[in-house]
Every structure is written in C-alpha cells, then in structure tokens.
Amino acid sequence: MAKELWKGNEAISEAAIKCGCRFFFGYPITPQNEIPEYMSLRLPQENGCFLQAESEVAAINMVYGAAGSGARVMTSSSSPGISLKAEGISYIAGAELPCVIVNIVRGGPGLGGIQPAQSDYYQACKGGGHGDYRLVVLAPNSVQEAVDLTQEAFDIADQYRMPVMIIGDGMIGQMMEPVEFRDVPKRQLPEKDWATTGTDGKRKPRVINSLFIDPQACENHNIHLFKKYDEITKNETRxxxxxxxxxxxxxxxxxxxxxxxxxxxxxxxxxxxxxxxxxxxxxxxxxxxxxxxxxxxxxxxxxxxxxxxxxxxxxxxxxxxxxxxxxxxxxxxxxxxxxxxxxxxxxxxxxxxxx
Amino acid sequence: MLNDKRVRIITGHYGSGKTEFAVNYALRLAESGAKTAIADLDIVNPYFRSREMEPMFNEKNIRVISSSVKGLSGDIPALSPEINAAFHDKSYQVVLDVGGDKVGATALGRYHVSLDEEPYDMFFVLNANRRQTHDVEGAIKYLRSVEEGSRQRVTALVNNTHLCGDTTLEDILSGQELCEAVSRELNIPIKYVVMERKFLEKLSSSMQGEIFPIDIYMKKPWED
CATH class of the missing domain: 3.40.50.920 (Rossmann fold)
Known part of the structure; x- marks a missing residue:
C-alpha cells in the first residue's frame, strides 16, 4: 500500500482496528483526543463498540470486562488520565488479561500542561498502580513505528496475557508523518481458553479474578507472574x-x-x-x-x-x-x-x- | 495574490498543510508591501498552529491575532474579540487560518454576519495523501462539511499534496489530477499549486492554477 500522511493519534487508532481491536473505552483529554474521536467514527463501521465512559476509572474497568471475555480492546489517555486508570491496570495485570493502553504523555505533575513530555516513565515502568506487576511498555519514535508497534502490542498482550502500554510524548500523537500500514509478522498465539464467553451449559464457568485471599496462593501467583516477566525480558527487549x-x-x-x-x-x-x-x-x-x-x-x-x-x-x-x-x-x-x-x-x- | 479578495479564508483537512500555506501566504503578502494580518482560528488542534510563528510574524510587521487567552499552549477554545478587526479595519490584507474539519470550521461560522458584508476568498487546501480526501468523493464530502461548519462557500481549490519530507513530484501531480476532477465536478477553480522550491525546476508542463512555491516553517524539533 502506498504511503499516506497520518496524524499519530489517528494512525495508532487505525492500526488497532487493523489488527482486530473492536472495543474502545475512554474519556477525553488533550493531547490524545483524536484517538477516541477516530474510534467513535470507525468502530461502528467495523461492527465494534466505542463508548465514552463517565470517567477514566469506569473506562479501564470496561476494558477489564471486554478483555475478560477474550475481545481485543484498547483504551487511551494522557498522563493524569492514566493515573486515574492505575488501579484498574493493576487489576488487569493481576487477572492476567490482555489489553492495550495508550498514554500520549503531557507535562506534569498534577494537571500540568498539554505540551509533550516524558515524565510518565516511572508511572509506566515502575508501578503506577499497586503491587508487583509489569506492563510491556513500547516507546515509538515515529508515527510509522507507532503504527507497527500498536499492531504488535495486541499480539504481545495475547501471547503473554498481560496489558501492554504504548507510550508516546504529545508529539507522537499530534504530528503528521508518512505512514504505510503493513502487516506485522504473525505470532503463534495461544487459545483464549480462559475467556468468559458463556458456558452454554456445557462446561464449568471460568472465573477471572485478581483476589488471592490465601497468602501462599497470592505469593505463588506473584512467582508465576515473574516467571512470565523473565520470559518477556528474554524475548521482547528491543x-x-x-x-x-x-x-x-x-x-x-x-x-x-x-x-x-x-x-x-x-x-x-x-x-x-x-x-x-x-x-x-x-x-x-x-x-x-x-x-x-x-x-x-x-x-x-x-x-x-x-x-x-x-x-x-x-x-x-x-x-x-x-x-x-x-x-x-x-x-x-x-x-x-x-x-x-x-x-x-x-x-x-x-x-x-x-x- | 494581491488580486485575491481582501479577506482570505484558508481551510482544509488537518494534515493538508493549510497552516504551512497560510504562513507562507501571509509572508508573501507582507513582502509585497501589504499591511497584513493573520488570525489563527484553530481552536481544535493543540499543536503545530500558526500562532507559534508569532515572533517571526512580529519581525515582518505582520499582525497576529490568536486566542485572547495568553500562552501558546492552551487548549481553551476561546476566540479573541480582536478577530473582528480583520473585518472592520479594511486597511489590512487578512489571512484567516481555520481549523481543519467541520468542527474546526464552526469557529468561522460565528463570523458569518461580517462575512455576508465582506467579499472573501475561501481556499480549500487539498492533500491527496490524506485518506479522507484521497479521492473525488471523499474530497467533496470533506469540502462540503467544512462549508457547512463555516457557513461559507469555498471559492477556490489549492493543491498541496505532500508527504512531509518524503514528497515527490508524482505526489504533486497525482494531487493535481484529483484537484482537477474536484474542480470539474464542483465548478470551483484551482487557484494555487503549492510545492517546495526544489520541485520548481522539475516541472515540465503547465497546470491549472498558479504555482505557489513555499518554504517550510512548521518544523518538527529534529528538522533543520
């Protein structure tokens, strides 16, 4: 396909749709507003669902729900909005659900400003939410790379059952650059045999949860997560x-x-x-x-x-x-x-x- | 270009390069000795707006009218009362840089009473390398939605087909084909064909519209 000129935020959105994302839940904040705007236009055309939630907290929990049912789902925000989503992100990581979260970073702390910044590195890589968890954090430096990495993000999320974050400073979202939508190499992805898709009375219900009341069970879960993180470190570092x-x-x-x-x-x-x-x-x-x-x-x-x-x-x-x-x-x-x-x-x- | 109407309204899809065209146009006007004002009516886009060129405009004695809220980087959709000067003070040659889609153009709609009294040119800047305006149908749909939002009529087309730094002459020529088709369909003339100066010597045939060579001012921080 020939190159076209795309704005970063729109290109990320189209890339997500191209690789099967059919659900988007979010709440507006500059400088990422073109993502929900674009999704609100395009997802209905693809028989998907766009929903502007009443808050970031609601949006991330809708992501939890859609991811739990095995759907490819994305949300996006900018710095303060990601702070609001932090609890939900921790739950999604704990429940081992795949999803893609986009942070188009603006200046902080607090309300900060709307111009580009990279001051959410700690938030993305060192927690943000509570507990011992990680996100795969992808940091494109061009609109083309944002497109390529967004497509791969969904595969990485599905392969390892974990949330993946695309982090771009405001310029990645706002600038226009030439883009070619190309296929990313196909990965062998596991069946989503954990997804809550309805039993039809034929199997036992599946339960998705991040609650481990028994301390030993909770520790075992942490150890399990970190084995996975070691594997990701080996395979996915770029x-x-x-x-x-x-x-x-x-x-x-x-x-x-x-x-x-x-x-x-x-x-x-x-x-x-x-x-x-x-x-x-x-x-x-x-x-x-x-x-x-x-x-x-x-x-x-x-x-x-x-x-x-x-x-x-x-x-x-x-x-x-x-x-x-x-x-x-x-x-x-x-x-x-x-x-x-x-x-x-x-x-x-x-x-x-x-x- | 001094023959264009006193008030020039520049519209076009985001990414069409209308701001780059508006900036170059205002500079050219000022260079020709005209008393020039540029007003930034883009209340949608938070980055890469013509008001960022304010220091350069000041140097060239071009009056800049932007938001009444001081500070470059606000995303407050406020229009300055000063914009009325563009309509009332007829000693100015005026360039209005309008937001890129129907919503962006709505800001201009607020001035329809003034524009009813004032002959204007409204240019629709077209970039065939943007997906929503890459064919005749898409371009016309977009043009009509901008007209609807702004409550004004496009009077001329501007071919500004580009791919930022990757632009080739073929891009410009295929954009010209699209513009010609749109022009035939809507009976609106092509007024300008915009290109960086490096393409001038490569042009062999003449085309509809006046060649408008530009320099790139709206640069990304890593572009020299």
Missing part, C-alpha cells in the same frame, strides 16, 4: 543503537527525544566529536544489556541521558552502567522540547570537563 563503534559519549534517549539526539550526534560528528546513541524501544523490559555492553567499551568515556523530564529513565541507565562510567543528564520539562543545539552544547560541556 533497542536501537547508532554509531556506538567509536563513540566517546553515548546518549540514551527514547521516543521523539531520540530523533533530536540523533541530530545532535550527527552535528557533533561534523565537529569531530564521536558520539553514539542507545534508544530503548521497549522501556520495559529495559534494554540493560545494550547499555551494559556499551559501558564496557574502551572508547566510551561517559553517558548522557536525555529526557523530557527531570530524569526518570536515568535510574535504569545507571543500574545498567553499574558505576563503570559516569552518567550525566540533560532534560527539559513541562512541554519544553530540547533542541539539538542545546544537547550538543551539553555534550561539549561535560566532555570538556572530563579531559
């Missing part, structure tokens, strides 16, 4: 590396920030400074090994983590670097977007200090 071979300074950045950093890497190269980039595509599982390996390279003197936050992913970068090399930070917040020039200046400043 990362892009750029010009690491002879880099003195290695940037770590995800989402649209990585594209700004890539410009900075190229600008530094023109000035004779060798820089490289590690871009986590999965924020969880985090690509620790790629960073660990770079930290062991003799040419690498230091890391510079760049985020549109006060520094959240940097914790995982530091754990992976494990003290082998210094890890520096540059960030903008509240909807301010770093410029390639500022990143270049920061890199020069810290490299100068190291000599």
């Amino acid at each position: 990362v892009e590396t750029y010009k690491l071979e002879d880099a003195e300074i290695v940037f770590v950045a995800y989402g649209t920030t990585s594209r700004i950093v890539k410009n900075a890497v190229n600008a530094l190269e023109k000035e004779g400074i060798k820089a490289g980039l590690i871009r986590p595509i999965t924020l969880w599982p985090f690509p620790s090994k790629a960073i660990e390996d770079a930290a062991s390279m003799a040419n690498v003197k230091m890391f510079l983590d760049v985020e549109m936050s006060m520094g959240q992913m940097i914790d995982d970068v530091k754990i992976a670097v494990n003290g082998k090399k210094p890890v520096h930070f540059y960030g903008r917040t509240g909807g301010m977007v770093p410029t390639p020039a500022a990143i270049v200046a920061e890199a020069k400043k810290i490299l100068g200090g190291a000599k």
Whole structure:
C-alpha cells in the first residue's frame, strides 16, 4: 500500500482496528483526543463498540470486562488520565488479561500542561498502580513505528496475557508523518481458553479474578507472574543503537527525544566529536544489556541521558552502567522540547570537563 | 495574490498543510508591501498552529491575532474579540487560518454576519495523501462539511499534496489530477499549486492554477 500522511493519534487508532481491536473505552483529554474521536467514527463501521465512559476509572474497568471475555480492546489517555486508570491496570495485570493502553504523555505533575513530555516513565515502568506487576511498555519514535508497534502490542498482550502500554510524548500523537500500514509478522498465539464467553451449559464457568485471599496462593501467583516477566525480558527487549563503534559519549534517549539526539550526534560528528546513541524501544523490559555492553567499551568515556523530564529513565541507565562510567543528564520539562543545539552544547560541556 | 479578495479564508483537512500555506501566504503578502494580518482560528488542534510563528510574524510587521487567552499552549477554545478587526479595519490584507474539519470550521461560522458584508476568498487546501480526501468523493464530502461548519462557500481549490519530507513530484501531480476532477465536478477553480522550491525546476508542463512555491516553517524539533 502506498504511503499516506497520518496524524499519530489517528494512525495508532487505525492500526488497532487493523489488527482486530473492536472495543474502545475512554474519556477525553488533550493531547490524545483524536484517538477516541477516530474510534467513535470507525468502530461502528467495523461492527465494534466505542463508548465514552463517565470517567477514566469506569473506562479501564470496561476494558477489564471486554478483555475478560477474550475481545481485543484498547483504551487511551494522557498522563493524569492514566493515573486515574492505575488501579484498574493493576487489576488487569493481576487477572492476567490482555489489553492495550495508550498514554500520549503531557507535562506534569498534577494537571500540568498539554505540551509533550516524558515524565510518565516511572508511572509506566515502575508501578503506577499497586503491587508487583509489569506492563510491556513500547516507546515509538515515529508515527510509522507507532503504527507497527500498536499492531504488535495486541499480539504481545495475547501471547503473554498481560496489558501492554504504548507510550508516546504529545508529539507522537499530534504530528503528521508518512505512514504505510503493513502487516506485522504473525505470532503463534495461544487459545483464549480462559475467556468468559458463556458456558452454554456445557462446561464449568471460568472465573477471572485478581483476589488471592490465601497468602501462599497470592505469593505463588506473584512467582508465576515473574516467571512470565523473565520470559518477556528474554524475548521482547528491543533497542536501537547508532554509531556506538567509536563513540566517546553515548546518549540514551527514547521516543521523539531520540530523533533530536540523533541530530545532535550527527552535528557533533561534523565537529569531530564521536558520539553514539542507545534508544530503548521497549522501556520495559529495559534494554540493560545494550547499555551494559556499551559501558564496557574502551572508547566510551561517559553517558548522557536525555529526557523530557527531570530524569526518570536515568535510574535504569545507571543500574545498567553499574558505576563503570559516569552518567550525566540533560532534560527539559513541562512541554519544553530540547533542541539539538542545546544537547550538543551539553555534550561539549561535560566532555570538556572530563579531559 | 494581491488580486485575491481582501479577506482570505484558508481551510482544509488537518494534515493538508493549510497552516504551512497560510504562513507562507501571509509572508508573501507582507513582502509585497501589504499591511497584513493573520488570525489563527484553530481552536481544535493543540499543536503545530500558526500562532507559534508569532515572533517571526512580529519581525515582518505582520499582525497576529490568536486566542485572547495568553500562552501558546492552551487548549481553551476561546476566540479573541480582536478577530473582528480583520473585518472592520479594511486597511489590512487578512489571512484567516481555520481549523481543519467541520468542527474546526464552526469557529468561522460565528463570523458569518461580517462575512455576508465582506467579499472573501475561501481556499480549500487539498492533500491527496490524506485518506479522507484521497479521492473525488471523499474530497467533496470533506469540502462540503467544512462549508457547512463555516457557513461559507469555498471559492477556490489549492493543491498541496505532500508527504512531509518524503514528497515527490508524482505526489504533486497525482494531487493535481484529483484537484482537477474536484474542480470539474464542483465548478470551483484551482487557484494555487503549492510545492517546495526544489520541485520548481522539475516541472515540465503547465497546470491549472498558479504555482505557489513555499518554504517550510512548521518544523518538527529534529528538522533543520
């Protein structure tokens, strides 16, 4: 199919429909409103169901219900709305139900602003809701990658029976880019033999629950979940590396920030400074090994983590670097977007200090 | 373009590039010596709006009228009373950048009383690479819905078929075919064919409408 121009939010929605999502429950908030708007137009055309819930809390629990019946279901929101959904997300993770949650991140904390940010890394990767659980967190850096990852997100969710989050800063949702809708590689997906689809009087009812009153049973469930998380870490970790071979300074950045950093890497190269980039595509599982390996390279003197936050992913970068090399930070917040020039200046400043 | 009516209304699907066209158009007007004002009536889109170009417009003595609520990044659907100046102060050549769909165009509908008194041009910017306007039927449906929302009539088409940085001459030419078909169907002329300057030398045949070369101002943070 030929390339078309798509707005990120609409492209994510169409990608979800393309891979069989027929249910969407949500509540409006900028800068993700085009997702519910698009779904409200398209899902009825596909005999699906769009419902604007009375709140985010209601919406995520509708997702729980639809996922429990084996349907492909999605919800979306932006930062404060995801906070409201956090309880439901924990329940869905606990009940081992597949679904896709989109967070088009805006500046925080609190009501914050509507411009792009990356300050929901902790929320996505370090809990958000209560209990020991994980989400697979996919962080596209273009509209095309958002389309590809959204389609894959439903397969990952079904394969491992767990919620998958697509996280994009506001720009991923709002910008227009050329897109080609292409098929993602097919996965062997297990039967949904747990779904509550009605017994027809022919089998025992299936029960979906996240309640384990017996402490041993609850611990067993946690251990079971973490075995699954280990498997996902092994199979699904994704990362892009750029010009690491002879880099003195290695940037770590995800989402649209990585594209700004890539410009900075190229600008530094023109000035004779060798820089490289590690871009986590999965924020969880985090690509620790790629960073660990770079930290062991003799040419690498230091890391510079760049985020549109006060520094959240940097914790995982530091754990992976494990003290082998210094890890520096540059960030903008509240909807301010770093410029390639500022990143270049920061890199020069810290490299100068190291000599 | 000085022959266009004093009030130019720029409409088109989100992603048609109407804001890029509006920005270039206003700059061209100002360069030709006209006293120019641009009003941003987009109360739907929270990002990539013409009001973001305010510092550059100020430099070129172009009057910018946007929301009465200060701050670039609000999503408060407020229209400034200053927009009335566009209709009342006839010393200005005016560019109105209107939101991209029926809902967005509704903001313009509020000014129908002024527009009844004022001859205007309303351009419908068309990008054939947007799914909802990629064929004649879709484009006409969209154009009609914008007319309905805005309570005004489109007076001319603008071919701005593009794929951001991936645009080819073929894109522009296939967009032109679509525009010509829409033009025949609705009996509305094609006024401008918009393209980045790099395509000018590649053009071999003449086409309906005036070639309108543009520079890209609405850039993403990683675009030089």
